[in-house]
Amino acid sequence: MEVNITINGSDHASDVEPRTLLVDHIRRTVGLTGTHVGCDTTSCGACTVLMDGKPVKACTVLAAQADGSEVTTVEGLKGADGLHPVQQAFTDDHGLQCGFCTPGMMLVGASLIAENPDPSDDDVRWAISGNLCRCTGYINIVKAIRTAAARVAESSIGS
Amino acid sequence: MAAPTTPAEIGGIGHSVQRKEDARLIEGQGNFLDDIDLPNTLHMAILRSPLAHARINGIDSEAATALDGVVAVVTGDLMDQHGLAWMPTLSGDTQAVLATDKVRYQGQEVAAVIATDPYIATDALELIEVDYEDLPPITTPQQSLEEGAPLIRDEKEGQTDNLAYTWEAGDQGATEEAFAKADRVVTLETHYPRSHPAPLETCGIVADVNSVTGQATIYMTSQAPHAHRTLFAMVAGLPEQNIRIVSPDIGGGFGNKVPIYPGYVVATAASLLIGQPVKWVESRTENLISTGFARDYYMKGELAVTDEGRILGLRVNMLSVQGAFYSDAQPTQFRAGLFHVVTGSYDFGAAHIDCKGAFTNKAPGGVAYRCSFRITEASYLIERLVQNAAYEVGIDPAEMRLRNFIQPEQFPYETATGFVYDSGDYPTALRTALDELCYEDLRREQAEARAEGRLIGIGIAHFTEAVGAGPSRTYDIAGLKMIDSAELRVHPTGKAILKLGVKTQGQGHETTFAQIVAEVLGIPATDIKVEHGDTDHTPYGLGTYASRSTPVGGAATAVVARKLADKSKKIAAHLLEAADEDIELASGVFSVAGSPDRSVTIQDVALAAYTNLPEGMEYGLEDVTYYDPPNLTYPYGSYIVVVEVDPDTGVWQVQRMVALDDCGVRINPMIVEGQICGGLTEGFAMSAMQWITFDEGGNCIGANFMDYLVPTAWETPRFELLATEVPSPHHPIGAKGVGESATVGSPAAFVNAVIDAVAHLGVRNIDMPVLPDRVWAAIEEAS
Numbered sequence: 055m056e057v058n059i060t061i062n063g064s065d066h067a068s069d070v071e072p073r074t075l076l077v078d079h080i081r082r083t084v085g086l087t088g089t090h091v092g093c094d095t096t097s098c099g100a101c102t103v104l105m106d107g108k109p110v111k112a113c114t115v116l117a118a119q120a121d122g123s124e125v126t127t128v129e130g131l132k133g134a135d136g137l138h139p140v141q142q143a144f145t146d147d148h149g150l151q152c153g154f155c156t157p158g159m160m161l162v163g164a165s166l167i168a169e170n171p172d173p174s175d176d177d178v179r180w181a182i183s184g185n186l187c188r189c190t191g192y193i194n195i196v197k198a199i200r201t202a203a204a205r206v207a208e209s210s211i212g213s
Numbered sequence: 214m215a216a217p218t219t220p221a222e223i224g225g226i227g228h229s230v231q232r233k234e235d236a237r238l239i240e241g242q243g244n245f246l247d248d249i250d251l252p253n254t255l256h257m258a259i260l261r262s263p264l265a266h267a268r269i270n271g272i273d274s275e276a277a278t279a280l281d282g283v284v285a286v287v288t289g290d291l292m293d294q295h296g297l298a299w300m301p302t303l304s305g306d307t308q309a310v311l312a313t314d315k316v317r318y319q320g321q322e323v324a325a326v327i328a329t330d331p332y333i334a335t336d337a338l339e340l341i342e343v344d345y346e347d348l349p350p351i352t353t354p355q356q357s358l359e360e361g362a363p364l365i366r367d368e369k370e371g372q373t374d375n376l377a378y379t380w381e382a383g384d385q386g387a388t389e390e391a392f393a394k395a396d397r398v399v400t401l402e403t404h405y406p407r408s409h410p411a412p413l414e415t416c417g418i419v420a421d422v423n424s425v426t427g428q429a430t431i432y433m434t435s436q437a438p439h440a441h442r443t444l445f446a447m448v449a450g451l452p453e454q455n456i457r458i459v460s461p462d463i464g465g466g467f468g469n470k471v472p473i474y475p476g477y478v479v480a481t482a483a484s485l486l487i488g489q490p491v492k493w494v495e496s497r498t499e500n501l502i503s504t505g506f507a508r509d510y511y512m513k514g515e516l517a518v519t520d521e522g523r524i525l526g527l528r529v530n531m532l533s534v535q536g537a538f539y540s541d542a543q544p545t546q547f548r549a550g551l552f553h554v555v556t557g558s559y560d561f562g563a564a565h566i567d568c569k570g571a572f573t574n575k576a577p578g579g580v581a582y583r584c585s586f587r588i589t590e591a592s593y594l595i596e597r598l599v600q601n602a603a604y605e606v607g608i609d610p611a612e613m614r615l616r617n618f619i620q621p622e623q624f625p626y627e628t629a630t631g632f633v634y635d636s637g638d639y640p641t642a643l644r645t646a647l648d649e650l651c652y653e654d655l656r657r658e659q660a661e662a663r664a665e666g667r668l669i670g671i672g673i674a675h676f677t678e679a680v681g682a683g684p685s686r687t688y689d690i691a692g693l694k695m696i697d698s699a700e701l702r703v704h705p706t707g708k709a710i711l712k713l714g715v716k717t718q719g720q721g722h723e724t725t726f727a728q729i730v731a732e733v734l735g736i737p738a739t740d741i742k743v744e745h746g747d748t749d750h751t752p753y754g755l756g757t758y759a760s761r762s763t764p765v766g767g768a769a770t771a772v773v774a775r776k777l778a779d780k781s782k783k784i785a786a787h788l789l790e791a792a793d794e795d796i797e798l799a800s801g802v803f804s805v806a807g808s809p810d811r812s813v814t815i816q817d818v819a820l821a822a823y824t825n826l827p828e829g830m831e832y833g834l835e836d837v838t839y840y841d842p843p844n845l846t847y848p849y850g851s852y853i854v855v856v857e858v859d860p861d862t863g864v865w866q867v868q869r870m871v872a873l874d875d876c877g878v879r880i881n882p883m884i885v886e887g888q889i890c891g892g893l894t895e896g897f898a899m900s901a902m903q904w905i906t907f908d909e910g911g912n913c914i915g916a917n918f919m920d921y922l923v924p925t926a927w928e929t930p931r932f933e934l935l936a937t938e939v940p941s942p943h944h945p946i947g948a949k950g951v952g953e954s955a956t957v958g959s960p961a962a963f964v965n966a967v968i969d970a971v972a973h974l975g976v977r978n979i980d981m982p983v984l985p986d987r988v989w990a991a992i993e994e995a996s
């Protein structure tokens with residue numbers, strides 16, 4: 055079947071099998087491999103992308119369900135003026151080790167900040183509680199998302 | 214902490230340099246196994262046994278083979294025709310690649326489908342009919358070793374029972390004597406449950422064998438690419454010069470990516486036979502049920518103590534649950550890993566350990582899950598025992614430890630099991646952690662809370678690890694000595710490339726190993742590229758596990774950098790027209806002793822190495838070192854956990870967790886702390902929720918992330934980190950390794966904290982994971 059999905063601002067029209075998962079579509083058909091797969095029970099969040107601005111687990115969405123929507127993957131986080139504040143904060147605060155969970159974590163972080171400009175430690179922990187990390191113990195992920203939020207808030211006051 | 218000796222621009226040892234690997238990973242440009250997409254790749258899916266123990270009477274793969282898109286169905290019989298139905302394990306046993314006779318655990322590999330599309334490969338699995346005949350499953354070592362138990366390994370010549378191995382260490386006679394002198398014997402029987410490393414990325418392979426040239430390029434999630442190349446050569450009979458293992462970015466390993474799994478062998482054989490690349494990536498369920506479990510030790514520990522709280526001796530009897538094949542990933546001479554470290558941080562003269570390994574109808578494995586070969590089990594046992602001994606003797610658990618610690622002046626210290634600890638100051642470590650918590654106040658608060666009916670517990674663990682295997686005289690895996698290597702080339706412009714035998718899985722080698730070179734030569738760490746994981750492009754080594762990268766590969770890096778520093782000094786002397794012995798090197802500047810204004814930089818020297826040499830010197834500035842460590846290193850730490858237990862539900866919450874680590878010199882403190890936080894979380898996980906268990910039929914409970922609970926950000930406690938720094942005297946830069954300390958040390962601290970909350974009721978043991986219902990039941994039973 056024919057699906058049209060806007061991924062990171064470019065339109066992708068493709069003919070897919072109806073059963074194709076969005077994550078497989080993004081990785082195999084479109085060729086963007088920054089979105090990862092870490093489980094088969096919608097538990098880990100490695101596959102998280104933003105669909106019309108909201109985080110979804112792309113292993114549990116059919117490509118067909120994403121027809122007509124705007125999807126942002128990790129490859130689309132960076133803007134014309136450089137890294138997204140969340141990306142910058144993840145490296146500054148050592149929020150990643152192996153980096154496998156990182157795309158999903160950053161996308162959840164970016165969407166949290168868009169909704170809540172000053173998230174508390176608990177707010178961040180709750181927001182990322184659908185995303186597993188086996189390396190960091192989360193502490194620096196939480197720190198990075200809060201750093202990014204503070205930087206965004208600061209720059210919007212400044213501007 | 215010692216202050217860094219290099220300026221921040223150079224970024225040598227002690228600087229929290231930002232990680233180089235981050236740039237690609239935060240932009241989705243990492244190159245993980247499943248991201249590799251070669252032209253004409255075929256996809257493999259594996260049919261696994263639903264039963265724990267059954268005879269295979271036949272396999273009908275006709276319908277699967279006929280499915281559109283299926284290229285081949287591989288069975289054990291086909292593998293057998295090529296002599297590959299069985300393969301050797303790392304512990305000298307054999308393991309079925311695809312079952313030919315029986316299945317011996319749920320999830321065992323029975324057949325594989327190779328198809329043009331991964332969805333089709335999975336569809337085809339459903340069409341394969343296997344005729345199984347049920348056999349009785351054995352799930353515990355107690356059943357397994359009973360007289361007359363069904364024989365699991367009936368194919369194994371000479372095997373008449375289910376005993377996999379026996380092992381003992383220490384001195385039995387001396388231990389009996391020590392026990393005879395004791396005022397009391399404190400006993401603890403506990404099970405360290407089966408766990409799984411479960412890195413977020415599962416295991417996988419892309420095997421690309423060219424049938425014309427014989428070149429085999431094998432991309433795999435490998436913590437030990439060089440060792441894997443040699444093992445592939447030995448097992449598959451491929452000429453080693455034609456095998457290139459490429460271990461790309463790895464999404465966490467923790468021991469899971471050390472062994473060679475049947476799927477790798479089948480994919481490689483299929484690629485060879487079909488002549489196209491074959492990709493296999495495990496599903497999470499496959500990962501959890503079939504590859505690389507850890508722990509599963511039934512332990513009985515006895516401590517001989519005096520009424521003054523002095524430890525005199527230790528006796529341990531263990532049953533190790535091997536699964537259907539004995540495939541522990543560990544050094545050849547160490548049947549129960551480095552369990553010798555069970556004497557812990559304490560000074561006493563006698564110990565004896567007796568261990569039996571038993572086959573069961575469970576997945577094989579025995580990988581060292583974020584642990585240097587069974588250290589975690591050993592450390593857990595001694596720290597639980599010492600805590601319980603304190604209750605029996607009637608002294609404070611902190612005081613009990615202080616009375617028995619090996620003292621700083623006793624190092625190097627030989628333990629009752631023969632390890633020689635390199636360095637440490639245990640009393641300072643424990644006192645520092647106690648002070649951070651205002652321990653005495655906390656004990657008062659605990660007593661007050663108890664009077665109000667609230668249950669507060671304080672758990673201590675003071676662990677000592679033995680890492681960095683290891684000296685070639687004792688340590689090998691499958692005959693390969695556990696040395697490691699580093700090759701360093703400095704280019705004419707003064708930039709460098711460092712090539713390693715070890716392989717990062719998230720530990721940050723590309724950053725920290727550059728820092729070691731920066732420290733020695735003064736080339737900025739940002740100017741040094743670190744290459745690893747590709748066997749065609751790096752020198753030989755045994756890989757990254759058992760916290761051996763820094764102790765062995767890091768030492769090799771320091772030594773090779775020093776070799777180049779020596780040559781550089783001679784070149785500098787030539788440029789400065791001074792005597793070799795008058796040249797001093799600091800932070801990349803070579804100057805003449807006594808006249809500091811006469812100097813050249815490492816960049817000047819690098820150019821001269823290719824353009825302007827002293828008479829008779831060979832061109833170039835590069836070298837390679839193979840490092841054979843003189844001893845293991847012995848990191849240690851003092852961890853203290855405070856919990857509150859709800860007496861009505863058994864639910865416990867961590868109030869505080871203070872973790873003091875001494876891992877010797879810290880190359881990059883930020884990365885070290887990151888490793889510790891990750892390790893503490895895994896220790897918490899094992900103590901609180903994470904386990905793989907089985908029902909009576911041998912069905913694995915814990916086959917996915919809904920049943921195998923790994924902590925999310927919500928459950929994970931906050932940690933307070935402290936440090937002391939006693940360098941390793943034998944390591945070139947004084948580092949000891951840190952990646953596993955926190956996973957090794959922390960489970961006992963968490964469990965001891967819960968026990969401490971209910972110890973006054975008489976509770977002395979709750980097995981891990983310390984689930985609320987277990988706590989509740991222990992309280993009920995005691996009161």
Ligand code: FES
Pocket residue numbers: 090091092093094095096097098099100101102111112113114
């Ligand atoms: S892959 Fe785990 S939630 Fe999608």
Ligand code: FES
Pocket residue numbers: 149150151152153154155156186187188189190413464465719
């Ligand atoms: S950084 Fe490895 S899983 Fe999160």
